[in-house]
Amino acid sequence: MEQSTSPEQEWQRYLDARQKVDDELSQLAGLDHPLLADIFLVHQEILHDRLLTDGVRQAIDRGTSAATATQQTTSELVQLFQNLSDDYFASRSVDIRDVGQRLLSHLNGVSLARQLAALPPNTILLAEDLTPFDTTHLSSQSVTGIALAGSAPTAHTAILARSLGIPLVCSLGSALFQLAPGQLAVVDALQGRLIVEPDPELLESYDQTRRRLLAFRITAESHSQEAAVTLNGRRVLVHANINSQEDMLQIANSGADGIGLLRTEYLFQARIKPPTVEEQIEAYRMIGSQTTGEILTVRLLDIGGDKPVRYLPQMAESNPFLGVRGIRLLLKHPTLLRDQLQALVALSLESSFSGVVRILVPMVSKIVEVYRVLEMLDDIPGYQAQHRPGGRLQIGLMIEVPAAALLADRLAPLVDFFSIGTNDLAQYTMAADRVNSAVASLASPLDPAVLRLIAMTCQAGQMAEIPVSICGEMAGDPSIFPLLFGLGVTEVSVVAPAVPLVKEAVRQTNGDAARRLAERALQASRAQDVHRLLHPE
Ligand code: PEP
């Protein structure tokens, strides 16, 4: 957009917007949360970085408006950072985009969140990508579907959209943007396609499906606070996954029976040094005080792979997902591990959360890793007292590497619970990078190979009489629940908006039918066949 005002006026508009964003970030950084505050401090650093400021100034001097200059400069910086080989800097591109969006919302006088919330009914939203944050502002009342040019289907946005009841298809490429506003289209998320100008018959059949799904959601939400019990009388705990402080806001009304996966990475990233034991206790105390239900499952730091932190110089790895991540990294940095364990033992001794604290160990592939964590715990004062039958501390393992699933019968007697991470289990079983959209269809958690590992893990859990949960994204899809139950899964943990839907799916599940479904799925040859078992025409 060209300027209708002078460069000096546009520059002043930019400075005014920057001041507003600065105030906003100072306010957020001042929230009573020492760990989270660091993220906003990093955003403030970006806001005042010369790369951004000089880029905007130069674009304004070339005759563009403050908004266009901000848009162009932040897009260029995002691109630049994304292309860096250093994972830490590459991951900063998300922060730059966030700061850019904040600036633009002030320059355009309307926030993106508000624009998204005010879309007219029957909208199909076309976009390159959507952040999970953007997605939470959408409403199924107005947005009928989302079609993305980019993004792998495993992205958290996809599952979030599904939880909100909005069908989403992705990886459609830039041809998507040739669609004209007002054109009629159908987003078929089950088959992953966008149908443009469907004939009336097809449209009517899609309309019926939509009405059926809407009715399911309304029923589910009206019962969200009730326990989920299968038709054959088995109570299934439906927990929530928490990835950030913002997610905590969503659990209050979700009906979640507890937190089944607290990904603690967000407490450790965007910092210059790791949080101290006291800072961690403070953060867990706050989370504990907001936790619904009786269980708070805290996963030990799962960094490395695609999740670096600034204060641990990591060796460049050509295959980071196969490198030093999760428990492997923690065992190389015993102080980091001990501090986190100590903070969690301390939480279990406090009264800010009266339920059970579950410690979850990520990326286990060898039994010796479990021995080493247990040995370290043994030396922490208070552990022995709380880790006993009826105590307030439990230890569990993420089963997300095929080796752990294959050794599940050896691992189960050592711990109190299993949680199957199907996002990684599918990636490692199928040897298909979970963030590479070119192989996304290979890494389906419905592949019979993955299902057999899930079944094996459940059998080992049953023998040792410990609960087996699934916390990967597949658990958030209510249509998959009967299969998981039939395989022997006893609990699930899903994004908060999916809790009511999965609870309703539990209520409609019949144990015998679920077991027959699981047997057929285990005998299937392909993920597509399993998909068809779940969604018969
Ligand atoms: C998983 O791997 O399924 C999981 C829940 O962990 P994350 O997605 O954080 O790797």
Ligand code: MG
């Ligand atoms: Mg994982």
